[in-house]
Amino acid sequence: MNRNFILYILITCLLISCKKDDESGDDGYMATPLELQVPPLFEDKLLPPVIPADNPQTVEGVALGRKLFFDPILSADNTMACASCHSPSSGFSDSRQFSIGIDGIAGRRNSMPLFNLAWNYTENFFWDGRAVTLENQALEPVEDPIEMHNTWPEAVASIQADTEYPELFQDAFGTTTVDRTLVTKAIAQFVRTLISANSKFDRYTMGTAQLTPSELNGLNVFMDENRGDCFHCHGNPNSPLWTDNIFHNNGLDESFTDRGRGEVTGDPREFGTFKSPSLRNLAYTAPYMHDGRFETLEEVINHYSEGLVYSSTIDPLMKKVDQGGVQLSEQDKADLKAFLLTLSDPSFISNPAFQNPN
Structure with missing residues (x-):
């Protein structure tokens, strides 16, 4: 076989491999599966938790979601994280009547606590149920003008430019290319681990x-x-x-x-x-x-x-x-x-x- 042809095949394969590495949702990649730690009380009295087929729980996905949840990188001025309105010490809610966004503007509703949401079988989130999945719930605050007041393209660009995040997205989803779908999938994976059953x-x-x-x-x-x-x-x-x-x-x-x-x-x-x-x-x-x-x-x-x-x-x-x-x-x-x-x-x-x- 011609040496140049063999070289061409090798280069082509390498380019395809690199392209796959940068594409969102590479079907060939498998992160480490992670089963939710379902309390015995829940096993006895509740149906199984709601885990979307296109966003299974993984060790790497939860770790990425946890980091994103506490990182103010999603806000326009890098001062506000999900945890700013959903603090662990407040049961993942806010001790203020209304949360304050990056521009100093107060919202109009109290921040709902986050726990046991994997068992929300009605799949409606927020006080008014406007979000139908946990992934969808994580989308809105980034662009809300009285919350993080950012745009998703800007938020994604900030994460993409970070020295750590591309590798973490590679570990979690098999791609170094960040997009808002993967960001919200990771955050949702972390939120599903927030289980309270030891009162x-x-x-x-x-x-x-x-x-x-x-x-x-x-x-x-x-x-x-x-x-x-x-x-x-x-x-x-x-x-x-x-x-x-x-x-x-x-x-x-x-x-x-x-x-x-x-x-x-x-x-x-x-x-x-x-x-x-x-x-x-x-x-x-x-x-x-x-x-x-x-x-x-x-x-x-x-x-x-x-x-x-x-x-x-x-x-x-x-x-x-x-x-x-x-x-x-x-x-x-x-x-x-x-x-x-x-x-x-x-x-x-x-x-x-x-x-x-x-």
Whole structure:
């Protein structure tokens, strides 16, 4: 065979190999598979987690997503990261009523906590459900003018020019070429690892902890339709997510400056409805409600006890709105708070795997 022809074939193969190395999503590359550490409690009571076929969990993908989550490189001025509004110490939420973007502008909703989102079977994210996947959820804040106020081309260019990231993308996805799809895939992989299942109540459910009489009465208040009546929207011991992931108008306002889910769907029947947040980790996630109007759990409990306000879209589950709420006794209020705090998980906010690696 002609030597020049052989040389031509070798060069062509080399060029194809290099091209593949720079293309997003090389089908031939396999990162190290990583199964989610599903708690036994979840295995017993929940369906398997939602893992997209086109974004499987990998060791390298999670590591990359963790680095990106804590890195302000995604913002226009390199001052704001995902973790700026979703801090581990606050249950991956924000202790401020409204998060402040890079231009000093406050948002209009409280930052939702991030945990156990791989079990969100309804696949709607944010208070209004406008994002339908975790990958999609990670797209918006980068370009939001009151958050990171960047553009994706600029964010991608910054990551591409970094000395470390191209190699990390190679490890995670088999390509050194960064794009926003791979950025959000990596962040979503990390967020799916944020699992909280070691609260006092979890251990009580598993038979390794005891509740006090006050906490037990609080559980009874929570489950009693004639007292707290909380379980319809927030689940019960057989549903350890402590949310139904559905949208409700819980009697906060007579009229709506924020239409919530109705702002997304345009359906007047959904004006003023917002997604039920999980009751896990309430010890760390104050302030409460979509607009962070309540600073304490006492205020939240008082709202449902005697602060309900009627509006045209109020949820039928707010059955006692005509009398202002469920009218709890002071003892039941105190016991309900004691129970709710048993749903908090100190090991979650201190887990070394969930902290800033940078």
